Amino acid sequence: MKLLSKTNRYYLSSVALLMTIGGIILFFMISGIIRNQIQKVLSYEVEEFTEKIEQGDYGSYLLNPIEFELDSIQKSIKPDEISDTLITSSEDERIPYLQLTTYKKINSKIYKLTLRESLIQSKDILLGIASSMTLLFILLLIGLLLINNALSKRLWKPFYAILNQLKEFQIRTPAQLTPVTTDVQEFTELNQAIFTMTERIRNDYEGLKEFTENASHEFQTPLAIIKSNIDWLLQQVSDKEQILSLERIESSINRMSKTNKALLLLAKIENRNFNQYENASLESLVLETLESYEDFIQAKGLLIKKQLFNNQKNNRPVNKSLLQILTNNLISNAIKHNILKGYIHIYLDENKLIIKNSGHKLTVDPHKLFDRFAKDNPSSESSGLGLAMVKQICEILHYDIKYQCQENEHIITISFNL
Amino acid sequence: MKILLVEDEISLVETISHYLKEEGYLCEIATDYNMAIEKIGVYEYDCILVDITLPHGSGLDVVDSYKRHEHNGGIIIISAKNSVDDKIKGLELGADDYLTKPFHLHELNTRIKSLHRRLNFSGERLIKLKDIVIDPDAKSVTVNDTMVPLTKKEYEILLFFIQNPKRVLSKGSIAEHLWGDHMDVADSYDFIYSQIKNVRKKINSKSSFNYFHAVYGVGYKFLDQ
Structure with missing residues (x-):
């Protein structure tokens, strides 16, 4: 729920509550006042009525038997009594009356006088009050909502500006947040806090990225020393066991330096070290890659099927090295994780590149393989970085990548989002 | 053949220089930028091997300075930086080759030899060993004066072996040289075995x-006996 509708909801309910309470209080106050007035009228009429009876004038009593009632010959004088009563009128309508019963001694006889005054007028007045209150309520409500909406939009403007910037924030792009100018202290503080926070996050991220690159870098020279010394030792040693042990060291070192190389390359891709753009044709890159793996394709007896639709749109300004790594990693994966006498189908048009290959059934979720060091077979010699690189490159080039595995067929689809 | 090795990592310097001396090269050493500049200012070399990251300066400046001295020797950059930019910059400055650490010593040896052959126009163009003659320009091989047709990879295998004779060449270093x-x-390495088996058969059928x-368990050795 939006903040505005939430505040509106609170406003509405509190105004409704206040208005109802106010209305009830007003109702009781006004009806009290009216009763009071009618009572006064009644006592005044009693005096008048008594005077008239004293003079033998029964006119009003006879003319208006509802409002003036007279019972003669009472035994004693009782105190006055005020009460409500309903009287059915000639139109069969029950009308509320306020009645005053009083006892008067007139001409040495005790009379019981009952005077009534209709309350129908006060009912009308109350109805009027209620309807004007409702009207007021509605007007107030509309006014409040309008003011609130207009104010909120104004007051919260800097907040939404900050929010939008946060939504756009990407740790990998160097664009800084532009401070939002506002004289509201809370927003200035929010602005400041977010600014320092994003800077800190970015610095940490930069540091981490550099760390990976520097660390892999630092490994290169020691690896070179180990490697060259093994080469040297291999020439000196003639004992079979020692040679085999050296061979094991060598293959481990080779594996380590391959992983290190891949890690370094991945760090470079992540660090956006590929900034040069040129026109590159994916079609020719695919063909080049296939050619460079010719020996391996033959050795495994793989059947290659190509459907490459060259289109001018395939020539787009991209970093050629990135595209090269992309095709190389995808095709080498398709060869490496293939079966003997398997197949590779490569389809390329202006919108997508699809690489389908036979292989073993995956035991893990295919998309997990985009993570660093993720392998389907943990004991395999591969670095587990190839697809992580592909994923990174797709992110940089704004390509979508999908990996499906149906039984023994692996399908990687890259959509270019032109 | 005189080589200058410009590298600050002492253990690496020792191993490389030892290996190069065994290969019959005369190897001099510079362990920082100033020493390298001083040496190339005074002496002539057939080949210099330069690391990019050096104390007191950059290896790229050494390359630049070497070229400005109008030396004829070849330049191979050996660097831990596998950066395309550095590679391009180095080659633009006049370096002939770029080798990324870590590398096999046989790989370095092969690169030095082929570079030397390329630069040394006046010298012997053909590589000869007993009854094998290789013409690197035509990429052709003759054994006992009969042409032996080899595939591209088989030719590369033979070339790599013949340039590193009497050395134990591990499958790892052979694979790296051929396929990177x-x-x-x-x-598996079975792949290499079958390729080597083919060359061996072809050469042996013509040679005595x-x-x-x-x-x-390790690899192969190329012997001229």
Whole structure:
């Protein structure tokens, strides 16, 4: 729920509550006042009525038997009594009356006088009050909502500006947040806090990225020393066991330096070290890659099927090295994780590149393989970085990548989002 | 043949220089930028091997300075930086080759030899060993004066072996030389064995010598006996 509708909801309910309470209080106050007035009228009429009876004038009593009632010959004088009563009128309508019963001694006889005054007028007045209150309520409500909406939009403007910037924030792009100018202290503080926070996050991220690159870098020279010394030792040693042990060291070192190389390359891709753009044709890159793996394709007896639709749109300004790594990693994966006498189908048009290959059934979720060091077979010699690189490159080039595995067929689809 | 090795990592300097001396090269050493500049200012070299990151300066400046001295020798950059930019910059400045650490010593040796052959126009163009003659320009091989047709990879294998004779060449270093990073794709080294077996068969059928010797579990040795 939006903040505005939430505040509106609170406003509405509190105004409704206040208005109802106010209305009830007003109702009781006004009806009290009216009763009071009618009572006064009644006592005044009693005096008048008594005077008239004293003079033998029964006119009003006879003319208006509802409002003036007279019972003669009472035994004693009782105190006055005020009460409500309903009287059915000639139109069969029950009308509320306020009645005053009083006892008067007139001409040495005790009379019981009952005077009534209709309350129908006060009912009308109350109805009027209620309807004007409702009207007021509605007007107030509309006014409040309008003011609130207009104010909120104004007051919260800097907040939404900050929010939008946060939504756009990407740790990998160097664009800084532009401070939002506002004289509201809370927003200035929010602005400041977010600014320092994003800077800190970015610095940490930069540091981490550099760390990976520097660390892999630092490994290169020691690896070179180990490697060259093994080469040297291999020439000196003639004992079979020692040679085999050296061979094991060598293959481990080779594996380590391959992983290190891949890690370094991945760090470079992540660090956006590929900034040069040129026109590159994916079609020719695919063909080049296939050619460079010719020996391996033959050795495994793989059947290659190509459907490459060259289109001018395939020539787009991209970093050629990135595209090269992309095709190389995808095709080498398709060869490496293939079966003997398997197949590779490569389809390329202006919108997508699809690489389908036979292989073993995956035991893990295919998309997990985009993570660093993720392998389907943990004991395999591969670095587990190839697809992580592909994923990174797709992110940089704004390509979508999908990996499906149906039984023994692996399908990687890259959509270019032109 | 005189080589200058410009590298600050002492252990690496020792191993490389030892290896190069065994190969019959005269190897001099500079362990920082100033020393390198001083040496190339005074002496002539057939080849210099330069690391990019050096104390007191950059290896790229050494390359630049070497070229401005109008030396004729070749330049191979050996760097831990596998950066395309550095590679391009180095080659633009006049370096002839770029080798990324870590590398096999046989790989370095092969690169030095082929570079030397390329630069040394007046010298012997053909590579000869007993009854084998290789013409690097035509990429052709003759044994006992008969042409031996080899595939591209088989030719490269023979060239790599003949340039590193009497050395134990591990399958790892052979694979790396021939296929580089592509070798990751292969499930095993069986792949190399079959390729080497083919060259061996082709050469042996024409030659009176047995050049290829398997070193149990490790790789091969090329012997001229």
